Amino acid sequence: MKNLWLALSFGILWSASIAQTNWNIKAVHPSGKLIKVKAIGNKGEIYDIKAIPEQGSLQFMNIAAIVDGKKTPVKVLPPESDGKYLPVKAIDAGGQILAVKAILEDGRKLDVKAVGRSGNVMHIKAINESGDHYGIKAVSPEGIVHDVKGINFEDEGEPIAQINGVNFEAHLKAVPQVMCSENMQKWNIKGIHPEGRSWDVKAFDSRGEMFDVKAFVRDQDLHILDVKAIVKDQLIPIKVLASKGKYADVKAIGSDGKILDVKAVGPDGSKLDVKGIVKEGNITHIKVIDRDGKLYGLKSLSPSGFFYDVKGISTGLIGKANGVDFIAHVKALPQG
Secondary structure: OHHHHHHHHHHHHHHHHHHHOOEEEEEEOOOOOEEEEEEEOOOOOEEEEEEEEEOOEEEEEEEEEEEOOEEEEEEEOOOOOOOOOEEEEEEOOOOOEEEEEEEOOOOOEEEEEEEEEEOOEEEEEEEOOOOOEEEEEEEOOOOOEEEEEEEOOOOOOOOOEEEOOEEEOEEEEEEEOOOOOOOOOEEEEEEEOOOOOEEEEEEEOOOOOEEEEEEEEEOOEEEEEEEEEEEOOEEEEEEEOOOOOOOEEEEEEOOOOOEEEEEEEOOOOOEEEEEEEEEEOOEEEEEEEOOOOOEEEEEEEOOOOOEEEEEEEOOOOOEEEOOEEEOEEEEEEEOO
16 A cells, blocks of 8 residues: 555656646657757847646647747748748747747758648648658657647638737647547547446537537547537537636537537436536636536547547637637547
8 A cells, every 4th residue: 555655646746747847849850869949039049949838737738939038929820922831930029030940960950830730730840951841749858748739720721810919820739649540530528427437418509409519530630629519410619618607617609609508418317517617727627517516527539439538728819609709619639
């Protein structure tokens, strides 16, 4: 028992140390060498770029350049007039744009760009002189590796917003590497009891009519799955809404702006709330709440048995879906 307690304590402390430490950003050469990725000022100044766990959250980490001790956001910008790829840049508080480059040992600098898109995810690569692409990763001091991706939850081709006066197309984030090879496009959403029981998760309109809630793979990318309700053959978004209560509401939003409840449904037909219970960095943890106030996990399960976490994801912007304001997207992510 003592050894078990020591092992558990070590695991908790080790996980906490990972969650408190900035991660390095590297390009990966096919030989296995790691290439440093840096921001470069107009006068050639070189600044570190880091993935930053916010409040211990590792599933959707911000990426920032550290310029004079300040976090400077890194974004994917609109395509340049002479290029087919989207540039990755840091943008300081004054709107100055800093280049982002992978720097080889001999000093050569490689462009870092978004080279393609699958669903919500843009694929970020370093590009050498021959046009070869090298993956970009976030690496913790302990050697844990996440993928670096551009994230855009809007329709393809639409700029997200401005930051410091500069338009951008996607946020740059570090997300868990995909470890499953599931090729099914539709996953189930379930509440999970510790004893192994599960609850179906459904959306309900004002008349009590019940609709399925599923996670969907877009364009074969498994980093971030959409979570939507299926209402009369339409897929409608599910979001975390601002709330004055203890927990944040999780609702489906119809094309007409009508709000549908999202509930976990027991075998006896009883309905349990599904709520955002706490925010850690960019992540809102979503749970099923029973009548005694106990909290249970919410998961997305593939037909072949892979489990993803269902979370609220905030990009720092107030969104609008079918005319309704929301504070976080609901998505399924690899377990972090």
